[in-house]
């Protein structure tokens with residue numbers, strides 16, 4: 001708006017008469033008014049158009065949100081072709097050819113997992129966070145359990161160290177002796193006896209990542225994905241070498257074959273086969289050790305116990321009286337315990353308690369002291385805690401005194 005009168009191109013000659021100048025200026029004014037009118041119309045049209053697009057955008061965003069909210073299905077990208085994207089749906093394993101936006105096409109690649117809606121359009125690519133594998137697989141780069149935290153499992157600890165720690169820390173010893181280190185070890189025994197702790201401790205003491213997968217979650221929650229998740233598990237371990245893979249509740253994917261031919265069984269079989277084939281390729285696996293755990297040893301399929309697979313079986317029983325005493329000492333390390341508390345005596349009383357039970361007794365004893373407005377935990381607190389635990393357990397299970 002810096003125009004001054006001097007800049008304006010006057011619509012008349014300097015020599016024109018006053019009357020002619022006025023006429024010319026009036027004409028120019030009319031022209032300008034017309035132009036102004038036209039521009040205002042265009043502006044109004046553009047505004048109306050803009051509103052229309054704005055509304056459309058809002059509607060589409062809303063629909064997009066709705067699409068994302070309605071249940072989505074998980075599929076794996078098989079192939080990206082000029083005709084569209086071939087996806088394989090999880091659950092029914094059916095393949096479908098679907099179209100994707102250019103933007104999505106750039107983001108995805110074969111083997112990616114994607115969420116699809118009812119009409120099988122790809123709505124989003126699953127990232128590691130949203131991806132189920134992040135939910136079935138827990139990766140702990142430095143677990144905080146040490147051997148000193150485990151009470152009463154001397155023999156088991158020695159065996160775990162020999163079979164897991166030695167191949168990781170001194171692989172050359174095995175080369176010199178000319179034997180292959182055991183492939184996988186299987187810890188079996190009642191719940192809450194320290195199987196997970198053993199696996200975590202050995203990972204910690206060898207500076208290995210601890211990668212845990214729960215067998216039951218694998219087959220019950222992520223139907224149709226078991227085999228892929230097992231493949232992913234080993235891939236993640238390779239990315240995080242040295243690593244200890246811990247498969248908890250392995251019975252869920254490796255129980256004896258049943259005669260029933262339901263699709264669920266077929267899925268479990270596929271998952272187990274994948275696990276076996278990963279284990280059979282163990283030689284190339286480098287710094288990865290595999291530990292599995294089960295409370296249902298009797299249920300296991302022989303196939304997983306063959307040489308080269310889980311060929312080292314370690315029983316992790318409930319602690320004996322000396323073990324319970326040690327576990328009491330471990331779990332009261334940071335507690336303000338009265339001098340009159342005798343752990344040997346408590347260990348006698350808490351007969352049949354597992355390590356997890358002993359821990360629960362300690363925590364509960366602390367709660368009794370707090371409720372009684374005390375900061376020191378007395379012998380009667382531990383006794384009351386054990387009583388309570390037994391009662392709770394009888395109410396829950398109707399039988400066993402010790403809970404899992």
Ligand SMILES: Nc1ncnc2c1ncn2[C@@H]1O[C@H](COP(=O)(O)OP(=O)(O)OP(=O)(O)O)[C@@H](O)[C@H]1O
Nearest residue numbers: 149150151191192193194195196197327355356359
């Ligand atoms: N031997 C033990 N020494 C010290 N604490 C123990 C011992 N066993 C169990 N605990 C306590 O119980 C908790 C549960 O143990 P853990 O998860 O290792 O048992 P688990 O055998 O893997 O059980 P599950 O079969 O139910 O998975 C541990 O975090 C620990 O506090």
